[in-house]
Amino acid sequence: MDSAQAIPNILKPETDLLFGELLVSKGLINRDELTEVLNAQCEKGGRLGEILLRLKILNDETITGALAEHLSMEYIPFDGDVSKINMDIARLLPESIARRFCLVVMGEADDKVIVAMADPLNVVAIDTITLKMKRQIKAAVSSPREIQRAIDLIYHGSDIEEQRLRDLVEIEVGNEDDGILVEEDEDVDIGSEVAASNPPVIRFVDLLLSQAVKSRASDIHIEPQEKSTIVRMRIDGMLRSMVPPAKRMQAAVTARIKILSQMDIAERRLPQDGRFKIKALGRDIDVRVSAIPTIYGEKVVMRILDASAIDLNLDQLGFESGSLDEFKHMLSQPHGIIIVTGPTGSGKSTTLYSALNYLKDPTKNITTVENPVEYRLAGINQIQVKPEIQLDFAKCLRAILRQDPDIVLIGEIRDKETVEIAIKASLTGHLVLSTFHTNDAPSAISRMVYMGVERYLLASSLNLIIAQRLVRRICECCKEPVSLDEETLKRLKINYEQAIDSVFYHGRGCQACGGAGYFGRMPIFEFLAIDKDMRERIIAGDSEAQIRTASQQKGYGGLLESGVSNILKGLTTAEEVLRVTFG
Numbered sequence: 001m002d003s004a005q006a007i008p009n010i011l012k013p014e015t016d017l018l019f020g021e022l023l024v025s026k027g028l029i030n031r032d033e034l035t036e037v038l039n040a041q042c043e044k045g046g047r048l049g050e051i052l053l054r055l056k057i058l059n060d061e062t063i064t065g066a067l068a069e070h071l072s073m074e075y076i077p078f079d080g081d082v083s084k085i086n087m088d089i090a091r092l093l094p095e096s097i098a099r100r101f102c103l104v105v106m107g108e109a110d111d112k113v114i115v116a117m118a119d120p121l122n123v124v125a126i127d128t129i130t131l132k133m134k135r136q137i138k139a140a141v142s143s144p145r146e147i148q149r150a151i152d153l154i155y156h157g158s159d160i161e162e163q164r165l166r167d168l169v170e171i172e173v174g175n176e177d178d179g180i181l182v183e184e185d186e187d188v189d190i191g192s193e194v195a196a197s198n199p200p201v202i203r204f205v206d207l208l209l210s211q212a213v214k215s216r217a218s219d220i221h222i223e224p225q226e227k228s229t230i231v232r233m234r235i236d237g238m239l240r241s242m243v244p245p246a247k248r249m250q251a252a253v254t255a256r257i258k259i260l261s262q263m264d265i266a267e268r269r270l271p272q273d274g275r276f277k278i279k280a281l282g283r284d285i286d287v288r289v290s291a292i293p294t295i296y297g298e299k300v301v302m303r304i305l306d307a308s309a310i311d312l313n314l315d316q317l318g319f320e321s322g323s324l325d326e327f328k329h330m331l332s333q334p335h336g337i338i339i340v341t342g343p344t345g346s347g348k349s350t351t352l353y354s355a356l357n358y359l360k361d362p363t364k365n366i367t368t369v370e371n372p373v374e375y376r377l378a379g380i381n382q383i384q385v386k387p388e389i390q391l392d393f394a395k396c397l398r399a400i401l402r403q404d405p406d407i408v409l410i411g412e413i414r415d416k417e418t419v420e421i422a423i424k425a426s427l428t429g430h431l432v433l434s435t436f437h438t439n440d441a442p443s444a445i446s447r448m449v450y451m452g453v454e455r456y457l458l459a460s461s462l463n464l465i466i467a468q469r470l471v472r473r474i475c476e477c478c479k480e481p482v483s484l485d486e487e488t489l490k491r492l493k494i495n496y497e498q499a500i501d502s503v504f505y506h507g508r509g510c511q512a513c514g515g516a517g518y519f520g521r522m523p524i525f526e527f528l529a530i531d532k533d534m535r536e537r538i539i540a541g542d543s544e545a546q547i548r549t550a551s552q553q554k555g556y557g558g559l560l561e562s563g564v565s566n567i568l569k570g571l572t573t574a575e576e577v578l579r580v581t582f583g
Contacts, residue, residue: 064141071121073141075141076106076116077146085105086107086108089105091154093129093133097128097129097132098154099151102117102118102119102147102148103115103116103125104116104151105129105133111136112135112137112138113138114140116147117140118144120139120140153511153512196255196256196259198252200249201249201253204253209302212302213304214280216520217233217235217304218234218235219233219301220232220301221233221234221299221301222299226296229244229249236516236521238472240514250297254291257291258289258291260274260289261273261275261276261287262274262276263289268297270293272290273289273290274289287302287303288305288372289303305374305375307374307375310353310375312350313354314355318523320562323525326464326527326529330464331431334429336461337426337432337461337462338433338434339434339436340352340435340466341435341437341441341466343437343469346523347469347521348435349435352409355433356368359407360377360380364407365381365403365405366380367405367407367408368381368408368409368410369408369410370385370409370411371393371412383400385411393411393412394417394421397422401421401428405425405430408425408432410432412434412435413436415451416451419451419453422434423458427457436448440526441526441527441528442465442548444465445465445544455539455541459534459536460535462538466526467526468525470523471576471577472516472520472521472576474505474507474572475507475519477510477512478509478512478517479506480505481503488578491578492563492574492578493560493561504574507573518573518576524562524563524566524577524581525562526562527551527556534550534551563581
């Protein structure tokens with residue numbers, strides 16, 4: 001829903017002025033702003049609330065709160081806190097009706113059903129709900145944005161799939177205890193294609209994948225134990241336990257996943273890899289699968305690659321304005337190497353793909369070499385490395401340099417041969433982007449020197465090294481102020497004056513974030529720009545500590561400083577920054 005059209009047309013034109021006067025009296029806008037809005041209304045039409053949103057004078061929650069007061073109705077601010085909603089009662093109303101009229105059922109009080117509505121004067125909506133719920137309705141006001149989010153949580157929350165999984169597992173455990181499945185399948189290999197085709201097994205795998213997508217999980221781990229099976233999902237970088245299948249279903253579930261991934265289900269002694277696609281929430285999602293043998297059976301890990309959920313916008317990544325300008329300046333250079341370094345799962349690929357998206361231009365030939373290709377970008381030539389046929393990074397890079405490239409992305413620098421070809425490419429007029437696995441930016445230089453690369457080659461080819469980590473964002477639904485003890489402030493290098501002038505936050509945990517207190521992740525960065533001084537230091541053999549100190553003297557902070565900046569903005573917590581930067 002467009003924010004400029006979020007506030008419904010529920011006021012008559014002659015009452016707009018009265019509503020405007022209310023906003024002025026409450027100090028939400030001044031007289032000049034009201035005059036500006038009324039003039040815009042005369043020129044282009046529309047309701048007062050719509051114009052306030054369009055001009056970004058007020059947000060929709062503020063306008064909705066004032067509107068509720070103007071109409072003498074209750075205002076229900078969700079703040080994303082779905083604990084205010086009685087899910088059992090809310091789900092009695094079909095989702096189609098909730099979306100059609102932009103409303104949600106909150107619960108009941110005094111023998112009436114309380115309904116939060118974007119348009120509480122919509123008589124058709126009230127009549128429709130009254131007939132459907134067979135109860136008297138008490139209308140309240142809430143903002144359309146909050147209602148839309150509540151609808152998603154009510155009708156598509158991961159708790160629905162979790163309950164379905166629990167119900168399915170309980171049925172299977174009951175059948176196992178009764179000996180029903182044993183009698184039916186006693187001559188069938190429980191890890192065979194026949195067992196994997198059982199409806200309960202298919203249903204379990206489908207629900208597991210659906211729950212993972214709705215929970216924003218990046219990985220699903222299915223781990224066999226001696227007398228049970230453990231299922232965990234990695235959400236915002238942390239593993240959480242989920243509903244496991246009945247032990248009897250374990251081999252069949254594994255076989256089902258292997259069939260989907262086009263693996264050999266008869267081979268249970270060797271590791272295997274595969275992939276398949278699913279459609280969830282109207283999106284095509286790639287699933288990469290890895291199976292390895294353990295003493296209690298095969299462990300399966302599924303990587304969920306939801307490319308449509310990733311915003312490859314360089315401006316939205318989370319760079320400080322100065323760092324973003326520096327990054328764009330380096331990307332505008334015609335040649336050189338830009339490296340993004342960090343551990344697995346730190347968002348390096350997303351940063352580089354965002355950079356490619358920014359660089360994408362019909363006048364440039366951009367080619368990538370990856371293993372695997374995680375995101376597909378139109379207008380870019382992407383090559384998948386295939387070690388089984390000796391198609392490795394080095395061989396691909398040599399071929400690419402004969403293809404007249406302007407920009408080359410190397411999925412990962414793994415060995416001396418690859419980095420030497422990258423340096424050769426940069427020195428012959430190509431911009432090279434790649435990833436590396438080191439703890440921070442200065443150590444990337446030391447690692448490449450250790451690999452045998454000459455310092456003068458590094459100094460002449462490197463443009464920028466960015467170290468990156470992902471920290472969890474505080475859940476906006478349960479965000480609240482918190483005090484930090486002296487020891488924590490000391491570790492964060494926050495002085496007393498800063499602490500006094502700042503407000504620190506954490507998430508108390510709610511249904512929206514699954515009790516974690518966090519929802520989503522954001523990157524923190526360390527920049528190491530290779531200017532003339534840095535090139536001389538690299539050639540002279542300066543240590544990591546000396547290079548880091550010199551970089552900080554130029555105004556580039558480290559990962560901790562970047563994390564603290566986001567703490568002071570109220571975006572993440574002290575515990576999260578300390579966990580990521582100090583382990």
